[in-house]
Amino acid sequence: MPMIKTLHIENIAVIERADLDFESGMTVLTGETGAGKSIVIDAVGAVLGARTSRELVRTGAASALASAVFSVGAAGDWCAENGIEPEDGLLYITRRISADGKNICRVNGCPVSVAQLRVLGGLLMDIHGQNDGQRLMDERTHLHDLDNFAGDDAELALYHAAYKAYRALIREKESLSTDESARARRVDTLQFQIAELEKANLQPGELDEITNRCSLLKNAGKLTEAVNAAIFALDGSDNGSALTTIGDAEDALGTAARWAPELESLGSRLTQLRYDAQDIAETLRDFSAQLDFSPQEYDELEGRISFLHRLLRKYGGDETAALEYLDSCRRELDTIESSADRLILIEAELKKKHAAVLDAGKKLTGVRRSAAERLEKRLSQELAQLSMSGVRFRVRLQPLDEPGADGLDDVSFLMSANAGEEPGKISRIASGGELSRIMLAMKNVLSERDPVETMVFDEVDTGVSGIAAQRVAEKLAALARTRQVICVTHLPQLAAMADHQFLIEKAESGGRTYTSIASLDSAQRRREIARLTNGENITDAALRAAGDQLAAAEEYRKNCRA
Numbered sequence: 001m002p003m004i005k006t007l008h009i010e011n012i013a014v015i016e017r018a019d020l021d022f023e024s025g026m027t028v029l030t031g032e033t034g035a036g037k038s039i040v041i042d043a044v045g046a047v048l049g050a051r052t053s054r055e056l057v058r059t060g061a062a063s064a065l066a067s068a069v070f071s072v073g074a075a076g077d078w079c080a081e082n083g084i085e086p087e088d089g090l091l092y093i094t095r096r097i098s099a100d101g102k103n104i105c106r107v108n109g110c111p112v113s114v115a116q117l118r119v120l121g122g123l124l125m126d127i128h129g130q131n132d133g134q135r136l137m138d139e140r141t142h143l144h145d146l147d148n149f150a151g152d153d154a155e156l157a158l159y160h161a162a163y164k165a166y167r168a169l170i171r172e173k174e175s176l177s178t179d180e181s182a183r184a185r186r187v188d189t190l191q192f193q194i195a196e197l198e199k200a201n202l203q204p205g206e207l208d209e210i211t212n213r214c215s216l217l218k219n220a221g222k223l224t225e226a227v228n229a230a231i232f233a234l235d236g237s238d239n240g241s242a243l244t245t246i247g248d249a250e251d252a253l254g255t256a257a258r259w260a261p262e263l264e265s266l267g268s269r270l271t272q273l274r275y276d277a278q279d280i281a282e283t284l285r286d287f288s289a290q291l292d293f294s295p296q297e298y299d300e301l302e303g304r305i306s307f308l309h310r311l312l313r314k315y316g317g318d319e320t321a322a323l324e325y326l327d328s329c330r331r332e333l334d335t336i337e338s339s340a341d342r343l344i345l346i347e348a349e350l351k352k353k354h355a356a357v358l359d360a361g362k363k364l365t366g367v368r369r370s371a372a373e374r375l376e377k378r379l380s381q382e383l384a385q386l387s388m389s390g391v392r393f394r395v396r397l398q399p400l401d402e403p404g405a406d407g408l409d410d411v412s413f414l415m416s417a418n419a420g421e422e423p424g425k426i427s428r429i430a431s432g433g434e435l436s437r438i439m440l441a442m443k444n445v446l447s448e449r450d451p452v453e454t455m456v457f458d459e460v461d462t463g464v465s466g467i468a469a470q471r472v473a474e475k476l477a478a479l480a481r482t483r484q485v486i487c488v489t490h491l492p493q494l495a496a497m498a499d500h501q502f503l504i505e506k507a508e509s510g511g512r513t514y515t516s517i518a519s520l521d522s523a524q525r526r527r528e529i530a531r532l533t534n535g536e537n538i539t540d541a542a543l544r545a546a547g548d549q550l551a552a553a554e555e556y557r558k559n560c561r562a
Contacts, residue, residue, distance in 0.1 A: 003124060003454035003484050004044070005069040005090070011061035012046070013039045018517040020502060026480035028495045029488045030528055031504030036515035037488045040504065041127065041458045044068065044486075047093050048121025049114050054101045067094040074451035075123040082116060084108055091124075093117070127456040128443060139425070143411040146395060148446055150371030152364060159360040159407055166353040166403070173346045176339040183336060190333040193315075197326040200311055202319045207308045214301040227288045234281040243281070246274045354403075361408035368409060369397060375445065382441035386471040388434065392416040394423040436460050440472060444479055454484040464491070473497040477557055492532040492546070496553040501525050526550060 007020045014036050029037045043066040046052050057064040070091045072079065079086055084107050095117065096104045105117045112120075147156060216223065235243045253267040308319075315322040335342075372395035379393045394414040400407075414423035417434065426438070440460060447455065457476070464472055473494040479485055480499070489495055501520045506513060520528060530538045530546040 003071055003073055003452075004486075005071065007040070007044060007047070008065070008067045009040070009043045010065040011058035012043050012056055012064045012066060013058060014506060014513045014515045015039055015043070015517075016058065016514055018515070020517060021519070022484070022486065023500050024484055025499030026476055026485040026487065026497065027500040027502065028498040029486070029502045029504055030490070030495050030532060032506065033490075035504045035506040037504045038458055039515070040502075040517070041456060041488060044125070044456065045121075045127055046095050046097065047117075048125055048127070049095075049105075049116075049118030050121070050127075052097055052103075054097070054099055057097055057099045061099065063096050063098045065094065065096050067092070069093075070124050071453075073124060073453050075120055078120055078123055079107075082107075082110075082112065084110055084112075091120075093120075123452065125454045125456060126443075126447070126450065126452045128439070128458065128460055139412045142395075142413045143406060143409070145413075145442065145446065146368055146371060146375065146411050147406075148449065149375050150367055151449055152367045152371070155360070155364045155367050156406070159357070159364045160405075162353070162356045162360040163403060163405065166350070166357045169346055169350050169353055173343065173350065176343050176346070183339075187333065187336055190329050190336075194326065194329050194333065196311070197315065197322060197329075200307070200322075202308075202311075202322055204319045204323070206319055207305065207312070210301050210304055214298065214305060217298045217301065224288060227284050231281055231284045231288065234277055234284070243274060243277055246270060246277060250274060357403045358408070361403055364407045365397065365409055368407070368411070372397060372411075378445050379438075379441050382444055382475070383437065386437040386441060386475055387468045388437055390418060391434070391438075392423055393438070396423075436464055437468065437472060440475055444475060447479070447483065454486065455479065457485070457487040457489075459488050459490070469493045473553075474556065474560075477553075478560055481560065490532065492529045492549065495525075495532055496529050496546075496549040497557070498553075499557070501528065503528055522550070 004022050006022070009015050009018045009020075011017075018040075020040070029040055031037050042050075042052075042056065046056070046064075046066045047068045070093065072086045072089050072091055075091065076086075078084075079091070084091070087108060092106075092108050094104075094106045095114075098104075103114055105112050105114060107117070107120065233242055235241050250267060250270040253263055253270060257264040257267055312318060312322055315325045375395055376393055380391075383389070383391050383393065392415065394416075396412050396414055398410045398412075400410055413426055415426050415429055415438070416423040417429050426435070440457075443455070460472075469491045470493045473491065474497065476485055476487060476494065477497045487494060487498070495501060503518050503520050503524070504515060505518070506515050508514070518524075526543055526546045527538060529549060530542040533546065533549075534542040
């Protein structure tokens with residue numbers, strides 16, 4: 001079942017609008033250089049979360065759109081984790097790129113980020129571009145490729161866990177083993193700050209409390225005079241105080257109520273008013289007693305306020321923050337003072353952790369060495385099938401001086417292009433055509449453990465011709481037995497070997513460039529392959545040769561699949 005079923009393109013570069021329906025097996029895209037073949041691959045990449053730019057949008061258009069339909073395949077878990085519900089086992093993915101660079105991505109109608117789309121894309125399709133052969137020359141990728149082939153996930157996970165614990169102890173040791181003079185200076189600073197804060201005897205809310213008290217004392221004279229006047233008015237004389245007057249009114253209403261019972265309630269209210277006035281007078285007397293102070297108290301309070309302001313500016317702004325800083329200083333001082341004991345413990349623990357790292361690393365190295373032998377053998381077989389039987393491929397494992405993040409090994413791929421020559425770095429030895437074939441062989445081998453069912457090759461046949469081109473075509477055809485393969489090519493050998501073929505053509509109309517995409521029938525394929533072989537000079541002989549080439553390719557595929 002094909003992984004990608006349809007692709008819809010709108011306003012991407014020179015493609016105004018195009019629709020492609022994909023089938024199982026191998027599909028090739030052919031056409032003149034610059035017609036837009038790689039733009040189709042760019043559109044597929046955009047659907048799968050590849051980096052894009054606003055330059056991808058066709059000139060004059062407000063936005064570009066790429067959408068595709070995929071079978072779920074290995075993306076089932078991703079869908080469950082991201083709340084995406086497949087429709088009849090299918091994923092409908094769209095990505096709209098605005099001319100201002102904004103992106104709108106959806107999977108089955110649900111909005112997703114470009115980053116989410118990129119993760120999903122890695123589960124649906126493996127796109128190998130023209131420059132991916134350069135990856136083989138980057139030795140930093142060789143370890144990952146070997147691990148991928150080895151399937152050493154369990155051993156690698158155990159090593160990572162041991163290494164993480166080891167590095168954590170090293171970082172703690174480094175933190176504790178700071179310069180001795182710096183530690184001594186820090187201890188002096190901490191001891192001074194702790195002593196200063198402890199001597200201050202801070203209490204939460206103290207500054208506000210004594211500030212209010214100081215303000216009260218500052219105005220105590222006027223305040224005392226006003227309070228005493230209020231006390232005197234309420235209960236200061238037998239004849240003219242408020243209590244006396246209210247009492248007299250209360251007695252008079254009591255007499256009046258004998259003849260007018262409706263006034264009785266007013267008498268009760270006056271009684272309550274007298275009680276309230278008495279209570280207010282007593283409260284004022286208590287408050288007045290608190291106003292008894294000496295100038296010494298006021299000076300002391302002002303001095304304390306000034307001290308607290310200076311202290312709190314240094315240590316946090318308020319008493320609570322300063323007390324929290326005091327606790328942190330005590331903890332840090334305790335840590336520093338106990339660091340010597342901790343360092344002794346760490347040294348002993350480091351030996352155990354280092355031994356655990358070495359033990360896990362040796363097991364991982366053993367798995368890698370075994371896998372390296374298998375990989376060399378497999379790649380030698382693959383390269384022989386690609387007319388590179390004289391090439392020797394080697395996986396070199398060298399021990400690192402110190403354990404690394406991914407093991408004890410430095411891994412690099414080496415090759416010898418000719419018999420009798422010592423293997424050397426691929427970057428120094430491989431030609432462009434050799435690099436393409438080595439990459440294809442590597443892809444074929446590594447894909448055996450890869451759940452991705454669709455592989456895309458964008459002009460990976462660069463630098464290949466003749467018999468080598470035929471072998472590359474046969475290798476891709478073999479790969480298409482178990483994978484859906486899509487390939488952009490200029491080689492007639494590869495085009496003939498495909499199960500399906502699209503022709504990409506470019507034309508001008510009204511001063512604009514337009515690219516069209518057409519699925520070819522057998523007669524059209526024969527003519528296109530003749531063009532790939534002979535250029536514009538398409539003779540009857542060229543057409544017959546193209547027909548023979550298609551027939552031979554069909555026979556090869558039948559035998560290959562038998």
